[in-house]
Amino acid sequence: MNFPPDFISSVRPLLGSETELFLSALSGDASVSLRLNPSKAVRNPMESVFPSKRVPWSQWGLYLEERPAFTFDPLFHAGYYYVQEASSMFVEHVVRELVTEPAVCLDLCAAPGGKSVSLLSALPEGSLLVGNELVRQRAHVLSETISKLGYANVLVTNNMAKDFSAFPHLFDLVLVDAPCSGEGMFRKDEIAVEEWSMQNVEMCAVRQRDILNDIWPALKPGGLLIFSTCTYNTLENEENAFWIARELGAEFVSVTTDKGWGVSSSLDKRVKGYRFFPHKTQGEGLFVTILRKAEAGAEDATVGGQRVRSKNKKKPLPFMKDRSAYANLLLHPDSFIFMEDGNRIFALPVEYSEVIVTLNERLKTVSMGIELGEKKGKDFIPSHMLAMSRELNLSAYPIYEVVYEEAVSYLRRESIILADAPKGYLILTYKGEPLGFVKNIGNRANNLYPNEWRIRSGHLPEKKAEIFTP
Numbered sequence: 001m002n003f004p005p006d007f008i009s010s011v012r013p014l015l016g017s018e019t020e021l022f023l024s025a026l027s028g029d030a031s032v033s034l035r036l037n038p039s040k041a042v043r044n045p046m047e048s049v050f051p052s053k054r055v056p057w058s059q060w061g062l063y064l065e066e067r068p069a070f071t072f073d074p075l076f077h078a079g080y081y082y083v084q085e086a087s088s089m090f091v092e093h094v095v096r097e098l099v100t101e102p103a104v105c106l107d108l109c110a111a112p113g114g115k116s117v118s119l120l121s122a123l124p125e126g127s128l129l130v131g132n133e134l135v136r137q138r139a140h141v142l143s144e145t146i147s148k149l150g151y152a153n154v155l156v157t158n159n160m161a162k163d164f165s166a167f168p169h170l171f172d173l174v175l176v177d178a179p180c181s182g183e184g185m186f187r188k189d190e191i192a193v194e195e196w197s198m199q200n201v202e203m204c205a206v207r208q209r210d211i212l213n214d215i216w217p218a219l220k221p222g223g224l225l226i227f228s229t230c231t232y233n234t235l236e237n238e239e240n241a242f243w244i245a246r247e248l249g250a251e252f253v254s255v256t257t258d259k260g261w262g263v264s265s266s267l268d269k270r271v272k273g274y275r276f277f278p279h280k281t282q283g284e285g286l287f288v289t290i291l292r293k294a295e296a297g298a299e300d301a302t303v304g305g306q307r308v309r310s311k312n313k314k315k316p317l318p319f320m321k322d323r324s325a326y327a328n329l330l331l332h333p334d335s336f337i338f339m340e341d342g343n344r345i346f347a348l349p350v351e352y353s354e355v356i357v358t359l360n361e362r363l364k365t366v367s368m369g370i371e372l373g374e375k376k377g378k379d380f381i382p383s384h385m386l387a388m389s390r391e392l393n394l395s396a397y398p399i400y401e402v403v404y405e406e407a408v409s410y411l412r413r414e415s416i417i418l419a420d421a422p423k424g425y426l427i428l429t430y431k432g433e434p435l436g437f438v439k440n441i442g443n444r445a446n447n448l449y450p451n452e453w454r455i456r457s458g459h460l461p462e463k464k465a466e467i468f469t470p
């Protein structure tokens with residue numbers, strides 16, 4: 001691969017005699033990995049995934065020997081696993097080691113959702129995750145990723161970092177997986193190579209400081225910031241990490257790593273950080289640093305000492321007093337508060353319902369808790385998010401198990417014919433896992449799979465694309 005000469009000259013001082021090994025690894029093939037969704041993969045243990053070896057810093061990460069056609073595996077769409085680059089899974093290790101109490105967590109730059117997936121599996125039970133993404137279309141991709149996982153303790157928003165200054169000290173943990181120059185993605189993404197320039201590196205470094213400065217007031221004193229990039233240069237990494245500690249007021253925090261993982265330490269003695277280089281670790285380029293915000297002091301000075309509050313306050317949404325119509329949809333209805341927004345019905349985890357409602361009043365919400373469905377006249381149309389939720393009560397609707405070809409046809413949003421099935425709303429399952437709802441009207445079933453998520457390819461692979469062996 002032809003790397004920009006300025007990029008090569010910028011890595012030489014960092015890597016010295018290892019530069020050639022690094023460049024040759026960066027020209028090689030990226031490894032294929034996925035992380036199982038612990039909330040859904042219970043019936044299919046890790047061992048049932050075809051030839052694979054574990055990602056050592058992750059409890060649920062696996063390397064595959066080849067890249068299957070994931071699109072045609074129904075369990076991929078059912079949220080059984082997420083295709084994720086291995087280095088990124090290090091966030092799971094950091095959170096598991098440092099966060100031991102339920103936490104309110106913000107993943108600020110979250111789309112497409114890889115690190116949110118890691119956070120959700122590692123945060124202690126009883127935590128809340130706010131997954132935020134600035135770019136609207138990408139915020140919907142994030143919501144799709146999170147919905148498929150089936151967690152209820154999540155809010156997905158589409159805001160700028162500074163919008164969160166309306167919530168001073170709300171978050172125990174903030175992850176800023178910052179937009180960066182993407183040098184670590186060079187072997188996966190040719191566009192990242194084409195777009196690389198020193199000016200872009202400098203621009204990214206400045207933008208990262210702006211984002212960090214804007215989000216700082218929302219982090220609790222004593223709270224943790226995880227700052228990460230998928231690039232190698234020190235301007236966006238060590239320099240910015242040092243700037244956070246000095247200018248925003250924070251101390252570096254370490255986590256343990258095993259020598260065998262091949263993780264390198266920061267290239268600057270003033271900074272604690274973790275680096276993933278492709279000639280040393282099996283994964284793409286990554287830099288991670290962790291800082292604890294000072295207990296008191298400078299933090300709010302960055303916003304002029306004022307608690308900035310958004311004026312864009314929507315009308316508060318009412319909680320429903322009569323829960324009877326929807327309670328049977330969930331396995332643990334008493335753990336939820338039911339809420340109506342227009343015709344849409346949501347279930348929010350009791351312990352975070354007020355926080356979610358407050359956030360929803362001031363932010364652009366894409367999804368929250370579990371969307372149960374929509375009222376249309378006398379009809380109630382169950383939502384796809386309910387089908388994906390691990391809270392779904394499988395006895396709320398009749399179940400219809402489909403075979404592989406029917407599952408792919410459903411995921412393409414084709415209308416399907418179900419032999420001997422009752423009329424009305426049904427849950428389609430594949431290998432016992434919910435794929436979504438249909439409304440069976442007798443001679444055919446109306447497909448309720450979300451149009452924007454459908455498999456667009458008409459091709460069907462010769463071999464069933466299935467990750468799990470029977």
Ligand SMILES: C[S@@+](CC[C@H](N)C(=O)[O-])C[C@H]1O[C@@H](n2cnc3c(N)ncnc32)[C@H](O)[C@@H]1O
Pocket residue numbers: 088108109110111112113114115116133134135138160161177178179180207211
């Ligand atoms: C490195 S990606 C995040 C990847 C994601 N955390 C994951 O693991 O799947 C950075 C994200 O930041 C978003 N972004 C771009 N500019 C931003 C800004 N000024 N403030 C916040 N986020 C921004 C991008 O749209 C992009 O989705």
